[in-house]
Amino acid sequence: MSEKIIKNNKVSLLEVARAAGVSKMTASRVLRNEGGYSEQTRAKVMQKVDELGYLPNRLATVFAGDKTSTFVGVSIPDLGNEVFAQVLESIDRKLGAFGHQTVLGLTQHTLQEEENWIRTVLSWQPAGLILTGRYHSPRALEMLKNAGIPIVEIWDLNSSPLDMCVGINHFDSGFDMGRYLIGLGYRHVGYVGTSHDVANAASTRLSGFCKAIEGAGGSVVKQLCLHDTATFYPGFYGTEQLLGSTDGIECVFYQNDAMAFGGLQYCESRRMVVPDDIGIAGWGNLPIASVVGKRLTSVHVPHLKLGQAAAEMMMARLSDEPIARTRDIGFRLIPGATVRASDSR
Amino acid sequence: MSEKIIKNNKVSLLEVARAAGVSKMTASRVLRNEGGYSEQTRAKVMQKVDELGYLPNRLATVFAGDKTSTFVGVSIPDLGNEVFAQVLESIDRKLGAFGHQTVLGLTQHTLQEEENWIRTVLSWQPAGLILTGRYHSPRALEMLKNAGIPIVEIWDLNSSPLDMCVGINHFDSGFDMGRYLIGLGYRHVGYVGTSHDVANAASTRLSGFCKAIEGAGGSVVKQLCLHDTATFYPGFYGTEQLLGSTDGIECVFYQNDAMAFGGLQYCESRRMVVPDDIGIAGWGNLPIASVVGKRLTSVHVPHLKLGQAAAEMMMARLSDEPIARTRDIGFRLIPGATVRASDSR
């Protein structure tokens, strides 16, 4: 089935050089536009490069110069979350514009997966790493410190990053949402999410949210943390579970917009009127929120800007330009129409 | 700011070997579990590996063995499209399970971007490539043929792939949707999409759709191809544009579900009743479709299975197991509630 496929018929620089009747070094110089050769020689070499379909072997280049590669390892928890997918997209675009390549790592929100991936990706001598989240396993931390390459931690702002950091303050974003809901007169609220791990941004948001609610005399009646993905359907049945088991909840805050949409659909399917009967607040401001009739109350995070900033910080560091170690990318609360308009107690 | 960071303080195998008082080769054997050493030697080497925090340099390994790496290049048009994001996710998970890494390439739906990326990624000696789409630039084709590595073309089924192929027949999926709508009595339909390029799957679907409609005496009154991304908002304003410029459209077929949702929202915002006043049909079956009150008429593509299959075909080929060259992953038309229930002319 694949006799020829296996054979490695790669053309090396030496073959190009021989075909052109020059030394390997001269061919190398031509290909790197280094100068030190005649126009005639250049033409001959380039002709052979074309004829033989020569593709340089970058492994050898990296190897020869004892440099790092143009790989940048990028770890992302999962791509089911649209926001992360778009962060990845903007990172990759920016890195690509600078001639760097993304080596992907999906950590499934676990530090162990991240550690395994870090070990592997470091063995490829990447130019740098971009990691989602500020929490890493002890062994991961040790490897990262020894790696001696630029590292950007994204998503969760961190005043003392391993190296560099860009993101938002999740505690504050939860806190602001809590205060906003309190300001609208909500006192008994619920939460639906999926994190059962304190070491992540969603938990941090929840902490901030609780602090704001409880600090103002309200109460987070129930926090539901499902063992599922943070997507539409869990939002749907999570809401059913929350409202079915607890009375008096006036408003529900969700881990993200996808879950909030699920909750919104659940409420509408049960003929509850949002926001009259119940308030719904999401987080992340998914694109779909802009077309749905009832604007979802949410928190906007400039995720494209976040990805771009991460890639830019990486590139700045790689070219030794001065750059701030941390950058707060900011967020914006979006009032929306899925919570009551003003205090109506 | 980063004096130490620049310095390359990597520990090499030679240093480990010296510290352990053995030759480089012996240390290499220990690390590869090759056998041919005493338990005592093994322990000594492993102890030094730990002490020095040695991480193997895989570039060197690949280089030395003149083998391919454990990289697999994966090209995806964009991650704004949830379906592609999830295909990528399932590919990466499966590859990861086999100890391979994904090098990402976002082609932005252009063959030129794909070609550039292919050139770069091939220079890293990847074990194989997974490419979205069956169309490639002439130079890309040449490089791919010379590369001598397994290639899986995904998404768009292709009876004569470069090497292997997994996907669905997009023409058929469009055709089936057309026939379905005809069967419900629709005769004058519209289309809203974003592709202005024949060389892609969306165009192929549209062709199939038109064939079915026109073959049955109906007509595709207007095909609107926006210069925008295939997301919610373009679906919204595209529908406005379509319905504003053309009378008598009974049903609209969209390039994908995101656009269809945008259209649905537009219709509802204008107090049009779906499906009584107008029918809406999407494609791709986004997760959100499962929670929205009115089930969107769509075509389900098993995208997770698609990604898995692609990775499995790649791995099978890499380990020289027999594997079918092409695999039709199938699709399923989802009737939904956004088109009329039966012929009601």
Added chain:
DNA sequence: GGGACTTGAGTTACCCGTAACGCTGCTATA
């Protein structure tokens, strides 16, 4: 006790580029 085999190493060459240096022959200048 001698030859064959096994065990546990070490040695050498090589993968494909690039840095550093060397060499040749021509030109410009004093």
Added chain:
DNA sequence: TATAGCAGCGTTACGGGTAACTCAAGTCCC
């Protein structure tokens, strides 16, 4: 005319591993 300078190109060594080979010492069997 001597010499410095430089364009143009070649030679050598090297990076971090691994394949293939070699080799010494111990074991086994007849």
